[in-house]
Structure formats: C-alpha cells, structure tokens
Amino acid sequence: MKLYAISDLHLSSPENRQALKELPPHPDDWLIVAGDVTRSIPRFRAAFTLLANRFARVFWTPGNHDLWTVDPSGCEARGLFKYNELVAVCRSLGVITPEDPYELWPESDSPLFIVPIFTLYDYTFSGEGVRPDTAVSWAAAAGLECADENLLYADPFPSRSAWSAARCRYTERRLNKTAVLGHMILVNHFPLRQELVNLPRIPRFSIWCGTQQTEDWHRRFPVTAVIYGHLHTPDSRVIDGVRFEEVSLGYPRHWDQALGLNAYLRQILPTPADPAFHSSQLPQMQQFG
Ligand SMILES: [Fe+2]
Numbered sequence: 006m007k008l009y010a011i012s013d014l015h016l017s018s019p020e021n022r023q024a025l026k027e028l029p030p031h032p033d034d035w036l037i038v039a040g041d042v043t044r045s046i047p048r049f050r051a052a053f054t055l056l057a058n059r060f061a062r063v064f065w066t067p068g069n070h071d072l073w074t075v076d077p078s079g080c081e082a083r084g085l086f087k088y089n090e091l092v093a094v095c096r097s098l099g100v101i102t103p104e105d106p107y108e109l110w111p112e113s114d115s116p117l118f119i120v121p122i123f124t125l126y127d128y129t130f131s132g133e134g135v136r137p138d139t140a141v142s143w144a145a146a147a148g149l150e151c152a153d154e155n156l157l158y159a160d161p162f163p164s165r166s167a168w169s170a171a172r173c174r175y176t177e178r179r180l181n182k183t184a185v186l187g188h189m190i191l192v193n194h195f196p197l198r199q200e201l202v203n204l205p206r207i208p209r210f211s212i213w214c215g216t217q218q219t220e221d222w223h224r225r226f227p228v229t230a231v232i233y234g235h236l237h238t239p240d241s242r243v244i245d246g247v248r249f250e251e252v253s254l255g256y257p258r259h260w261d262q263a264l265g266l267n268a269y270l271r272q273i274l275p276t277p278a279d280p281a282f283h284s285s286q287l288p289q290m291q292q293f294g
C-alpha cells in the first residue's frame with residue numbers, strides 16, 4: 006500500500022487526457038491530486054470517476070484553474086459557489102476534499118493524517134517593499150498578468166485576498182484541533198512558503214503563488230510532509246526537517262509523454278529512502294505557464 010501524489014493534470018490538453026485514460030489501476034494505493042485538474046465540471050467529474058475507480062482512496066484540493074469561471078453571465082457558478090460545486094462532485098464519488106474529516110494513514114504506527122487544505126494567495130509573495138495593493142501593477146510593469154485576474158472570481162468575498170484570509174483562519178482552526186491528535190501530511194495547491202517559488206524567468210509571477218500567512222505552518226503544526234503544485238516545477242526538498250514535494254505534471258511541454266502518467270506519480274508513503282530521487286528523474290520545466 007502506497008500514498009502517491011500528483012497535481013496540475015491540466016486536462017484541457019488532449020495529451021494529458023489520454024495519459025489519464027492510460028493510467029493503470031492501483032487498487033491498494035491512495036492518491037493525492039493537488040489541484041489544477043480542469044475548469045470544466047463535466048470533465049472534472051469524469052476525471053475523478055476514473056481515479057476513484059483506480060485507487061483505493063483519492064484526495065483533492067482546488068487549484069486556481071479548477072476555480073475559473075469562463076462564462077460568468079451564463080449558468081456557471083463563481084468563486085465559493087464554484088468551489089462548493091466541485092466539493093459536491095468529489096463527495097458524490099467518495100473523493101476527500103478540504104471540507105471533509107481528515108483521513109488517517111492506516112500503515113503508520115502513530116496517528117498520521119492526510120490533510121487537504123485550500124489557502125489561495127493574497128499578493129504577499131512579492132519583492133521587498135511591494136505592497137499587496139500595488140503588486141498587480143508591479144507585475145504588470147514586467148509584462149505579467151495572471152489569467153486568474155479575469156477568471157478566478159471571489160464571490161461572495163470582496164477579493165481573492167479576503168477569500169484567502171478566510172481560508173487561512175478556517176484551516177488554522179482545524180489544524181489546531183488535529184495537531185493534538187497526531188502528525189499530518191499537508192496538501193495544498195499553492196506553495197506554503199515564498200522561498201519555494203523559484204521562477205527565474207518570471208519572478209514577479211510569485212504574487213499569484215501563495216500567502217505569507219502560511220510561511221511557518223510546517224513548524225507551528227506537527228507536519229511530516231507538505232505536498233503542493235502550481236509551479237509546474239517538480240521539486241523535492243527538506244526545510245526544517247519537513248519534506249516539501251512539488252508534484253506538478255503540467256502542460257504537455259512540461260513532461261515526457263513517452264513515460265506515461267504513472268511515472269509522474271510521486272511516492273509520498275512509505276517515505277522513499279532518497280525522497281529527492283523522484284524529482285531528480287523528472288524533466289524540469291522550461292517555463293511556467
Ligand atoms: Fe497548473
């Protein structure tokens with residue numbers, strides 16, 4: 006029995022959809038899917054129907070692409086309402102979301118919880134002296150704008166930053182309660198620490214990558230590992246004794262289709278003898294996108 010993780014399946018790409026179809030069954034294993042699956046709810050449902058049939062248990066946390074609303078004038082839900090629809094789809098399939106009780110990993114001698122969380126971003130991952138309220142224009146001055154600015158609505162919150170702050174408060178309450186019960190593997194789409202955001206060609210894109218409110222969560226809570234994606238930069242490192250695993254697949258240009266999707270499942274548990282082995286085997290991204 007193993008716990009695997011992957012993120013950023015980006016099923017709008019036919020190559021990625023085909024790879025998902027070809028993923029072999031893992032009837033004894035659990036799978037974490039750390040966001041950016043697809044913005045289409047029918048496609049989202051189809052993907053998790055397939056995964057729930059091929060793994061013993063599946064976990065999901067939302068990525069920004071999952072939360073996009075392309076036609077806000079039609080019948081597509083926005084913001085929190087879109088998130089709630091995705092949670093309902095997951096629950097109908099037995100997929101565990103950040104709104105559900107945390108599952109215990111059955112192979113651990115002491116309690117170890119799999120903890121999907123959702124904390125979004127608030128423009129605090131920026132350069133020295135850049136205020137969050139000027140961060141978008143600071144990025145625009147370098148020619149950068151994230152599609153989230155037009156497609157990721159925050160309804161009913163006044164802003165994505167306000168939604169992020171509410172998510173952090175909600176998550177901290179739950180983590181405080183869980184901390185007295187055992188250790189945890191945190192699963193978030195967005196990196197918890199700014200130092201993890203290494204985008205040398207587009208450094209100012211960092212403002213759409215996380216919140217400083219989560220910077221010390223791996224120390225404040227009994228965290229064994231942190232699983233995340235969003236950066237399309239597979240990575241594996243240890244900070245303050247805690248494993249940080251960036252498990253993105255990404256767009257077709259980011260990965261080698263000849264290897265198949267199975268090669269990109271990152272083993273989280275049992276802990277590999279050399280945790281960095283897997284990411285060292287993966288092709289590194291050419292450019293975030
Ligand atoms: Fe992504």
Ligand SMILES: [Fe+2]
Binds near residue numbers: 041194234
């Ligand atoms: Fe993302």
